[in-house]
Amino acid sequence: xxxxxxxxxxxxxxxxxxxxxxxxxxxxxxxxxxxxxxxxxxxxxxxxxxxxxxxxxxxxxxxxxxxxxxxxxxxxxxxxxxxxxxxxxxxxxxxxxxxxxxxxxxxxxxxxxxxxxxxxxxxxxxxxxxxxxxxxxxxxxxxxxxxxxxxxxxxxxxxxx
Amino acid sequence: xxxxxxxxxxxxxxxxxxxxxxxxxxxxxxxxxxxxxxxxxxxxxxxxxxxxxxxxxxxxxxxxxxxxxxxxxxxxxxxxxxxxxxxxxxxxxxxxxxxxxxxxxxxxxxxxxxxxxxxxxxxxxxxxxxxxxxxxxxxxxxxxxxxxxxxxxxxxxxxxxxxxxxxxxxxxxxxxxxxxxxxxxxxxxxxxxxxxxxxxxxxxxxxxxxxxxxxxxxxxxxxxxxxxxxxxxxxxxxxxxxxxxxxxxxxxxxxxxxxxxxxxxxxxxxxxxxxxxxxxxxxxxxxxxxxxxxxxxxxxxxxxxxxxxxxxxxxxxxxxxxxxxxxxxxxxxxxxxxxxxxxxxxxxxxxxxxxxxxxxxxxxxxxxxxxxxxxxxxxxxxxxxxxxxxxxxxxxx
Numbered sequence: 055x056x057x058x059x060x061x062x063x064x065x066x067x068x069x070x071x072x073x074x075x076x077x078x079x080x081x082x083x084x085x086x087x088x089x090x091x092x093x094x095x096x097x098x099x100x101x102x103x104x105x106x107x108x109x110x111x112x113x114x115x116x117x118x119x120x121x122x123x124x125x126x127x128x129x130x131x132x133x134x135x136x137x138x139x140x141x142x143x144x145x146x147x148x149x150x151x152x153x154x155x156x157x158x159x160x161x162x163x164x165x166x167x168x169x170x171x172x173x174x175x176x177x178x179x180x181x182x183x184x185x186x187x188x189x190x191x192x193x194x195x196x197x198x199x200x201x202x203x204x205x206x207x208x209x210x211x212x213x214x215x
Numbered sequence: 216x217x218x219x220x221x222x223x224x225x226x227x228x229x230x231x232x233x234x235x236x237x238x239x240x241x242x243x244x245x246x247x248x249x250x251x252x253x254x255x256x257x258x259x260x261x262x263x264x265x266x267x268x269x270x271x272x273x274x275x276x277x278x279x280x281x282x283x284x285x286x287x288x289x290x291x292x293x294x295x296x297x298x299x300x301x302x303x304x305x306x307x308x309x310x311x312x313x314x315x316x317x318x319x320x321x322x323x324x325x326x327x328x329x330x331x332x333x334x335x336x337x338x339x340x341x342x343x344x345x346x347x348x349x350x351x352x353x354x355x356x357x358x359x360x361x362x363x364x365x366x367x368x369x370x371x372x373x374x375x376x377x378x379x380x381x382x383x384x385x386x387x388x389x390x391x392x393x394x395x396x397x398x399x400x401x402x403x404x405x406x407x408x409x410x411x412x413x414x415x416x417x418x419x420x421x422x423x424x425x426x427x428x429x430x431x432x433x434x435x436x437x438x439x440x441x442x443x444x445x446x447x448x449x450x451x452x453x454x455x456x457x458x459x460x461x462x463x464x465x466x467x468x469x470x471x472x473x474x475x476x477x478x479x480x481x482x483x484x485x486x487x488x489x490x491x492x493x494x495x496x497x498x499x500x501x502x503x504x505x506x507x508x509x510x511x512x513x514x515x516x517x518x519x520x521x522x523x524x525x526x527x528x529x530x531x532x533x534x535x536x537x538x539x540x541x542x543x544x545x546x547x548x549x550x551x552x553x554x555x556x557x558x559x560x561x562x563x564x565x566x567x568x569x570x571x572x573x574x575x576x577x578x579x580x581x582x583x584x585x586x587x588x589x590x591x592x593x594x595x596x597x598x599x600x601x602x603x604x605x606x607x608x609x610x611x612x
Contacts, residue, residue: 059516062516063520067593074524074593074597077523077524077527077528078520078521078524078593079520079523080523206266208264208265210257210260210262210264211260
């Protein structure tokens, strides 16, 4: 059994120390440390990362969301083709979708041309891929629940009884 | 010759005796000091640090777009009263007629004021546990009543004792004013202790004004609603609001639910003074009841984490601090500092730029304590604890 409360706290802020989380949850730092280790070992915690607003950094990378239609294969369905696609370094996120297409692939590249090349040379020729539609990301307003422009500032008076 | 007697020229104050009778805040100087400083971490403000969840704001914006800018019924919109009635039934099993037993007010503050003015005659006494929210004694005095404060103590987790209340009852006693979860202590009354108080109220035929503004902010326990105790609905005025649980302080929406004749009397005063609560704020409150539950649960979970952090932090510094089970205040005992509450708060602000509220702001029995509101960001809370520790170590004798 995983400690969901600890995971929720870490999901919000992965920088918190076991000591800080212990104070927040009323457990000991040792207990928190063990719970985190277990979650890491079993890949309930997959990775710790920062959510960067690359627009602020002046990064010129481009992002594209590519709709991919594929022909499912006997026994393995969509999984084998999905695996071939998610093994590409360029594919940052891959989801199996319901609806008008099968896979959503989020791709990062240095330029639109690089993304286009990835699609035409690597992705589209994968056996079983029957069609792609590429949408370039123009601006990221919100990502992973966070508003990229910054948190709303709450203006409070200093003391009100 | 006749002598002319001098005319008496003593000038009458322009301020009414009733307004004059309200004690001014003892920490005015402290407020002024605070206003002039930058970089202060404030644990002083008694409100959520969240903006109102978007769905409530959106509902209000939409209502404005639709031109809902007129007065509502004096009692409040029928939809909001209906939804509140459902909410109170679901939560506590209480049945209130939305047409006659629920009144929407300008925050719970107005509801409290109306409840007092509608029930208190000059000289009537109202018993209340202390330390308590600053408006409690003032609301009684403004109704020409007399507040009777019953001190509660840290050793008993700031819970009221039915025997203490009974001992304070006189022929002039009219009502008990109770507010749990409590501001400033964060204390919550266990059900059996509240039942004992209810029994005293029934036996002496007293009204109960129950301020339940913090009812949703309880940690690891169930809130006991005063009105839901056996035989209490007909003598209890339940005072509630949206400010704390839904992070809607600035909308100023509260309510009173209670016996028909009291709500009718409160409504009379309300219609001559306020008319009705703001329409768009009532729309937002309705949305809060219909779809705000998830955000309440999220905020409560978050406050709970901060509560544990601050209580542990204060205890690690060396303060005794009972465990608050409700609201969002910690009420540490600062006597190890050797300072009075006011001096402690003032020096802490001057030397370390941390604002807390002296316990004496909430009654004389708050001496030796300060109120720390933990509805503030985690980094700020941690930094405040570092500063308080440094301050206490510096002054430790």
